[in-house]
Amino acid sequence: MTKINVTHVGSLPRTQKVVDFIFARERGESYDQADFDAAMREAVDETVAKQVAAGVDIVSDGETSKISYATYVKDRYTGFSGNSPRNAPADLKLFPSFLKRLADSGGTPTYARPMCTGDVASKGQQELGKDIANLKAAMTKHGADRGFMNAASPGVISLFLQNDHYPTREAYLAALADAMREEYETIVAAGLDLQLDCPDLALSRHMLFNDLSDAEFVKIAKSHVEALNHALENVPQDRVRVHICWGNYEGPHVCDIDMAKVFPVLMKTKSRYVLFETSNPRHGHEWTVFRDRKAEIPDEKVLVPGVVDTTTNFVEHPELVAQRLERFVPLVGADRVIAGSDCGFGTFAGYGAVDPEIAYAKLKALREGADLAAARG
Template sequence: MQLSTDRILTTHVGSLPRSKAVTDAVFAKENEQPVDADAMAATLRSAVEAVVARQVQTGVDIVSDGEMSKISYATYIKDRISGFDGDSERNPPADLEAFPGFLERQASSGGTPSYKRPCCVGEIAVKDMAPLQEDLDNFRAAVTAHAPTEGFMNAASPGVIALFQPNQYYAGHEAYLQALADAMRAEYEAIVDAGFILQLDSPDLGLGRHMLFKGKPEAEYVALANLHVEVLNDALRNIPAEKVRLHVCWGNYEGPHHCDAPMETVLPIALQAKPQALLFESSNPRHAHEWEVFRDAAIPDDKVLVPGVIDSTTNFIEHPRLVAQRIERFADIVGRERVIAGTDCGFSTFAGFGAVDEDIVYAKLGAMVEGAALASDRLWS
């Protein structure tokens, strides 16, 4: 993993806006409509090349494939591992349930993405590695062509798969998680073997508190979240920590967020995870104050912090000076070499859905790059 050795490096959480052609293709496949496989492959290959090029042109150091091929960051796994079918009832976050008028407005305005969330109805096992191989090939070609500082690829953690795909087959939650970890291990190892940094998306540790674990006592939530980390670590047992980064968040949506678990609770759990780098929200106005938690915590010397220094749910373009201030806070806590500038969450968590206009996404990323340069001037002066 590249570190900020002579300046603050920049990255983001992974998903980026998809074109209409890409969105139409992935939804056609999702809805089991006739798809020209060669045409779809060409569309995705071109989209990955274009999204990597634009990240590099914007100045982002550590880039992704934008998750072009995935309809969402968690449900894509149904095409790669067996045991999933059908759809499941939606389970809205507790904060939105507390404001039913807002929840209804979100749903009626298109603010709630529509796609299948299959249930686990059978034995989980590796089904098809070809979709992953296509992603790896497309990303490798784009990285070779545009030469970013480094490339990373997203994969769903066992916990987030369990969060969105309910278990109707295994005897209990722990057995379900372990089966997911055993099946996803092949994807995790293939990404690292291909030469990319593996990013595990694990909002179950934060968002899970007011979805999967809502209504449960605090002690039970903490125990279950720690179980999620234990199972994740088992899935990563063959991968060095410095090849992996972990993203945690409280849900990539504009909403009350007053039911979010505090960072005081989430951080000790997340720090038990094997990945060297931790990506987390720190621009979200419900959590922007929580840099103080990091200041007061015992952060292990081998951990790298990737705070979100720009928001992913609004069209405000952050001032570079504000970005620099956010970076400097964390650099003052753990040292400049252990901070990379990131985003609160992805900008297109679901294909065809994103609160931020595509051109504004890159303007925000550009502000992050400029802010990182300002912070670097101070931190290396």
């Protein structure tokens, strides 16, 4: 029996203590740095312990110290100030009563999204170093053999922190790729796998590029992958994970671009592991893209389908998890399939549709479902 490993996309629910510290920093309020660091260290330790208890094989720090998976770069890199324009996804604009309900319920997080107004450059890797140390210490303590750390891709940074400095989008992407290179290499040098979050390869179609055709957008997505691969020039491909998604929110998603159209772009990323959504009702059918285009999946790719949803508090039955995995195992073999989640459970600090205890129940269901699928061969 070939074991099917279990992982997830990265972010996990943060404690209120962590959230309070993160938003104190976000608002520019005074706080004690030593207390901040201690809170992050303790939270990462607890987060890793819970992942191990749930049966997760490849753990993360839950993105504990970050305000979000993309905009954290404003705290670690120069060149950002002011505020970027906010643009609701196109599908939500089609249903204004639902968009209003989200806004009125506090379901739309408020946090800084500055523009790029100067040269982008690293402020140093001190904060990253703390994140790495916290994760590795927790892994050692709780017996986790393998871990990964998330980092923003150049494309997703350009989506949320828009350009008001470089002469073209291409120049901005190139600058971001050069700036992020050290972060990527530092994570891998520490013995962790690197996960690049790339919702720009799908989500940005209905957020920033509504005026383009699908074919024109795919050209944009290709340029994002070129910038990403340039930044990964010195990183071994077998240490890289790439996550693509259409937005981690409950909504109609009727404007999402089809997986079939972005599939070739995803396969061109310099990554061994590709993480993608297959649980939410808008994309659950698209496993057939992988079946029908099996010949286009490079031999080195490992598929990490999301087999639990991250926008609902239903806990998937392990049998359903197994059935979803069994769609992919015949395509590439059990050794090239890992059970994952659609997206993160804590995309933005302090916000999340799934109750924290239920999030870990879903990870436990992942383990049980993966074991069922493996046992059935």
